[in-house]
Amino acid sequence: MSKSKKLIEISKPIIEKEEINAVVKVLKNRQLSQGPIVKNLEEIFARYCGTKYAVAVCNGTATLHCALHALKVTDQDQVITTPFTFVATANAILMERAKVVFSDIEEETFNLDPKKLESKITKRTKVIMPVDLFGHIYDVQQINSIAKRHHLSIVEDAAQSVAAEYKNKKAGNLAEVASFSLYATKNITSGVGGMLTTNSKEIMEKCKLFRHHGQDESKVYEYIEFGYNYRMMDMIAVIAIEQMKKIEDFTSKRRANAALFNEGLKDIQGLITPIEKPGYKHVYHQYTLRITPEFKLSRDKFIEKLADRGIMAKIFYPKPLHLYPHFLEMGYKKGDFPVAERLANEVVSIPVHPLVTPKQAEFIIQSIKKI
DSSP: OOTTSOOBOSOOOOOOHHHHHHHHHHHHHTOOSSSHHHHHHHHHHHHHHTOSEEEEESSHHHHHHHHHHHTTOOTTOEEEEOSSSOTHHHHHHHHTTOEEEEOOBOTTTSSBOHHHHGGGOOTTEEEEEOBOGGGOOOOHHHHHHHHHHTTOEEEEEOTTOTTOEETTEETTSSSSEEEEEOBTTSSSOOBSOEEEEESOHHHHHHHHHHTBTTBOTTSTTOBOSOOOBOOOOHHHHHHHHHHHTTHHHHHHHHHHHHHHHHHHTTTOTTEEOOOOOTTEEOOOSSEEEEEOTTSSSOHHHHHHHHHHTTBOOBOSOSSOGGGSHHHHTTTOOTTSSHHHHHHHTTEEEEOOSTTSOHHHHHHHHHHHHHO
């Protein structure tokens, strides 16, 4: 890449004067740990998702851990999830000492394939944990029906899907519990942090105990049960509050960029663009293409040629989880989940975040066409 050419990054957090001023105000007030601002964020987030409750914690992995703990998952239980996700999804199951049961995905959305899911259910299955990968919500109708039929709970890993919708209901209000991440690269950020949503008072209360060493927050040093230090700081929460004010703008810009890509890249042989199923609202945490064998270049060469033009592209994710050492030790092997394995060799994401201008989006389209 030429030194004079500005890099179009794959992700870029938007931190403006509102976030900076809000953090400075908290610093001056010297209330840095969990306090009234965290409570305010919880109320704002629950209202936005349409749920009764939200619980703020220190990161997205902690929200998954809290959710499984609140559902009383133990080492006698099994949790079904996708092998095509970030490792935190499956690691949270291991944190409760439960068995990770992977199930293959569908090509169109990269999410759990409901047609393959039911065969994975056993007497020990307690939870299904679908992931809203890249910002497209899981197959709500079919997977929720399967869970209901088998009396299972659903924990929605919505880390990448804040503001996404299914039939006008927001992510976070589609399952018994949902987990969001506020990590630096997510659609809204506080740098680090996680939000859990639920309509269950019991689950909310269990999660609030668990995030604070099992301590009753209204009674100092009153320990009800075992817990962790998963609290969020006011200094972090105040950034998320400012980001919540901008979420609709951020989302509309992501969707506008995705629409440009969908139109501009639709007729390139061997290049498959992402879909948005009817009734769903995709929020494009990543805009993920598939480079199939019919494409003229290998995926690595494609990424290299984009980089030459100042466009960053990345692979999410290069290998399904069942092929990593601590899951191979559980008996998983290559060939177990052929769709996930094939897609891991095809996917590549291009910049779609709100700071990508229409002019830059057009430059990306024309660069891909030239390639």
